[in-house]
Amino acid sequence: MLQHDLFDRLPRRPYCADAKDAPRRIRPRSSALGHPYIQPNAPQVRFWLVYDVDRPQAAVAWEDGGLPPPTLTVTRRDRDDSAHLWYGLRVPVRMADPEDASRAMRYAAAVELGMTRQLGADLAYTGQLAKTPTHPVWRTLHGPRLYDLGDLAEHVRELPRLPTRREAIRTGIGRNVELFDCVRFWAYRHARDYRRGPFEAWRDAVLERAMLLNADLFAEPLPVAEVRHTAKSVAGWVWARQRSLDARFAATQRHRGKLSGAARASKSDARHLEALEESL
Template structure:
């Protein structure tokens, strides 16, 4: 566990975003940021980790239910069983260099295929991947998987990539129209690309800050496809404008929030289920790491039979 945590910390940005909530508006040194429950996991133009958000109880074991290889870490919320799953990449993939479009498209296809396999198990398709639960923070229940980093080819062996080949034409085409890259990026996010108008629906009932972070992450991804990427401040300004506009236009957001409030009574049942799912997640990741059923049972305070049922379920 110490080795895996050290690797996680070493791969963080030098000054990551961090905060006590999902908006993560603070920027601090790496050591200081590790003291917050939410933290930026990848540097701006590199992908060391593939993060996914599982928004349902039992999220920490969604990888197994989806027939995927064990993640490096599953970071669970002990109150509702939701989790962030992170797969580590053996070699980082550059996302800001248009000259390396091939590995970027390969990565996009892998992410799309992994997301598709986990959608039936609660994966959030609107998750931006910029901010994750900090596995070093006491607020979360962290389950460490095998100390293994994956190559893209190795991950591809678990997936059917034919259905997830990225469309190459979008930014190649939009770069040539309008008055430049600013207009192109704005249109790709909103009026013509329509990404924001669809994606904002997944943030109804959530804080605006989460939506703003999602738009910024998408804008940075699109900016990386330009032959000459724009300045970060320009991208941030465009993302902020698109985020504000689509947030105001999504009139159904307020109604959705009211509807969600009526379901608060169901949370107590989810919390109880989350406690059992949390230990099941630990058992499966511990087994994937090579630990025996007896050792797992002693560590989790359950019987050997319970561990056997969890692993064979």
């Protein structure tokens, strides 16, 4: 993969850091690439599935796992027991899309979990920061291509229908799925409580709930930007859906009212006609 392709696939202002546990800063892409660690994905899309492998011969863990070669393999220069395997997706996965209940996100979570198992990668790795492929402190091997999710799924020996809850809330996309589900189910139940107020009050309520769930569900919470994206997507979609349901309900009530009125008028006409016939 060419360097400009990597550049275009990174967030415009990613997090970056000088060490794995160092404070994170937000910088423009060009500046962030000068740090050893960088945020590989933006909150709204996944261009990369990144796996953290910490064991001898980590760079070739994909061979042992029966998987295709990574798009990028980023390793330490002095040891062979630590690597980040970057699998680039030809078509990125949209995150937290309520329109289809994020079927693509669920599929990506299942593929990600299956590959994590086969690679023997760290299940607790969240993918928030990864070794920067172009930084000179690392050694980077370039693989042959980008992948479709279906291409990767063909190599997963046991593709989970859905990640188990215990594993889902520890893996990268799996945690997004868990938060998305919890937020949207809460929103479905409570949207009508806010239907007479402004959208801003509803949006803030959904965000507050998402923040609470993020802190409560995960040992390492999702970044605030991802929580905000999920909350914004759910709030907007459920608000529009509730308005549509209210409009349909009102139209149904009006239609039923017209039918009821017509039925009453018909009965009244029938009674008048019957009384007229009896008087003759």
